[in-house]
Amino acid sequence: MRIRRIAVTLAALLAVLCASAPAPAPAQEKLRVLATFSILGDLVRNVGGDRVEVTTLVGPNSDAHVYSPAPADAKKVAAAQVVITNGLGFEGWMARLVRASGSKASPVVATKGIKPRKQAAHGHGHDDSDPHAWQSVANAKTYVANIRAALIAADPAGKAAYEANAAAYLDKLDALDNEVKEAVARIPQERRRIITSHDAFGYFQAAYGVEFVAPQGVSTESEASARDVGRIITQIKRQKIPAVFLENITDPRLIQRISAESGARIGGRLYSDALTDEKGDAPTYLDLIRHNVKQLMAALAS
Numbered sequence: 001m002r003i004r005r006i007a008v009t010l011a012a013l014l015a016v017l018c019a020s021a022p023a024p025a026p027a028q029e030k031l032r033v034l035a036t037f038s039i040l041g042d043l044v045r046n047v048g049g050d051r052v053e054v055t056t057l058v059g060p061n062s063d064a065h066v067y068s069p070a071p072a073d074a075k076k077v078a079a080a081q082v083v084i085t086n087g088l089g090f091e092g093w094m095a096r097l098v099r100a101s102g103s104k105a106s107p108v109v110a111t112k113g114i115k116p117r118k119q120a121a122h123g124h125g126h127d128d129s130d131p132h133a134w135q136s137v138a139n140a141k142t143y144v145a146n147i148r149a150a151l152i153a154a155d156p157a158g159k160a161a162y163e164a165n166a167a168a169y170l171d172k173l174d175a176l177d178n179e180v181k182e183a184v185a186r187i188p189q190e191r192r193r194i195i196t197s198h199d200a201f202g203y204f205q206a207a208y209g210v211e212f213v214a215p216q217g218v219s220t221e222s223e224a225s226a227r228d229v230g231r232i233i234t235q236i237k238r239q240k241i242p243a244v245f246l247e248n249i250t251d252p253r254l255i256q257r258i259s260a261e262s263g264a265r266i267g268g269r270l271y272s273d274a275l276t277d278e279k280g281d282a283p284t285y286l287d288l289i290r291h292n293v294k295q296l297m298a299a300l301a302s
């Protein structure tokens with residue numbers, strides 16, 4: 001009788017212990033998503049949340065225009081269930097990499113539906129679309145919609161989660177878009193003009209009305225010609241352009257030379273085609289836009 005009572009007590013105790021211990025998480029496979037570069041990877045993480053495992057090819061502070069894939073990248077592509085690219089000619093190396101990987105995933109183009117800006121001056125007969133669509137926050141919302149659709153198609157069970165994540169992030173993008181507009185409105189009209197090394201801010205210019213002039217075209221592949229550099233130095237002097245900016249992905253020497261020869265001061269470093277690492281100023285897309293606007297304000301507002 002006594003032994004039985006002890007046994008019952010033990011059983012009850014055990015039941016309580018089991019109930020209070022966290023239930024073992026079901027070994028849920030995360031959706032393996034590959035994004036070609038750091039900015040896109042961040043957008044995918046925001047929509048995918050903890051249902052996805054995101055891998056990127058071109059890392060922080062690195063230049064996707066001139067990236068050359070390593071053999072390990074083909075393995076990353078092969079392992080991915082969803083492959084997401086920027087498109088608009090940004091990742092010229094991607095089609096070959098996908099073929100080499102043997103992947104059956106057909107890449108999703110995150111800029112689908114965005115009206116491409118055409119590069120004006122550098123016509124060489126090939127596709128001169130400007131790929132830097134993410135520099136307009138309104139365009140980033142299109143990226144998010146395309147990413148949401150791609151994740152839902154690959155993982156229908158996550159539909160509600162992806163929709164909720166995307167909605168929360170889209171709210172942040174709306175707030176950010178307003179922040180940028182309000183900041184630019186405080187810059188005197190005649191000072192809304194700056195120099196960068198490559199032409200990465202055309203969508204920012206179109207959306208927010210700050211004019212960017214660059215000696216290099218929309219890709220860092222082509223070097224600036226002496227004539228282009230000379231033309232820009234003349235333009236800086238004639239239009240009294242207040243500042244030139246470095247970028248986190250390009251060689252600083254070109255801008256340093258333009259600054260020295262024109263007298264325009266270096267206004268800081270803008271993040272054009274890549275995030276920084278975790279310790280930098282722009283480990284996320286939201287940080288990247290905020291950082292750039294802060295730099296522009298500091299150089300142009302007064």
Ligand SMILES: [Zn+2]
Nearest residue numbers: 200218219273
């Ligand atoms: Zn670029």
